[in-house]
Amino acid sequence: MTPKLAVFKLASCDGCQLTLLDCEDELLTLAGKVDIAHFLEASSAVGPGPYDLTLVEGSVTTAADAERIRRIRAESKHLVTIGACATAGGIQALRNFADVAEFRSVVYARPDYIDTLATSTPVSAHVDVDFELRGCPIDRGQLLEVITAFLAGRKPQIPDHSVCFACKQRGTVCVTVAHGTPCLGPVTHAGCGAICPAYGRGCYGCFGPAGTVNLPALIPLLRRDGMDDRDTERFLRTFNATAFAKEAGS
Structure with missing residues (x-):
């Protein structure tokens, strides 16, 4: 059938x-x-x-x-x-x-x-x-x-690693390390092909949290790169707002 x-x-x-x-x-x-x-x-x-x-x-x-x-x-x-x-x-x-x-x-x-x-x-x-x-x-x-x-009748083969892994795969220079650009790549699920970092922009978190993330550890880096509490909150509250809030414990 x-x-x-x-x-x-x-x-x-x-x-x-x-x-x-x-x-x-x-x-x-x-x-x-x-x-x-x-x-x-x-x-x-x-x-x-x-x-x-x-x-x-x-x-x-x-x-x-x-x-x-x-x-x-x-x-x-x-x-x-x-x-x-x-x-x-x-x-x-x-x-x-x-x-x-x-x-x-x-x-x-x-x-x-x-x-x-x-x-x-x-x-x-x-x-x-x-x-x-x-x-x-x-x-x-x-x-x-x-x-x-x-x-x-099989399990989908969808990786749950972060966008950072995808950047390394395509040879993209880290925008945070090289330019101090705020980026959600370390905590975001891969799948987009790391498009934004490839064009010099930070990841916006379109694919939500990756399988294993440490969002609290990323917050100090975002602040180091010029984002205050309000900026950070707005950065996280986009396409996957509640998912990132859950990872942050808020």
Whole structure:
């Protein structure tokens, strides 16, 4: 029987789903091996579950999201979350550090029409997840590896080392050592190919914390390179704000 693949979206920008569409030739090959039963970014045709592999983009930000992800989990043999929103709450999780009611009152003319939770949380906070693929957006090569691995019945070969390792692999000079540039590379999960350091910029932490990190040890280096407490807080509170906050113990 042909395996069924489903792709669902919660609160997100669609960037990680677009990464799958950008696979182009590989996607055509994949389409010949699986039944893409649900992928509204690509087709309005919807097939029923259960699904052998389900990819979920986006964070849980409403009660409806929470109920929906439980239904998705129930009809999925394997559930993989893709991207910073699904794995860490996304940039919208900045609400977790503030008063969402105040945001509603400032942004919306009729805040009483808005039905939202006080927090933005990763899918894993609500249901069991079989694998989390990091990134904002995810890397296409890693995505294809994850899909292939699950369809083949093996564990995905996704490294959990830091961006510093990737810089060494490509021969990129350390921007912190050479130029005193603040960089989250030592604590960030590899996957982007160390693009920012290759162009002389510090890593922004798009892929979230690496497998083993020591964030408290990095803070003094950021301060040495000119960042005060507020700068450091803003540096960490981007795509994976809650994940880095957890590593910092805050």
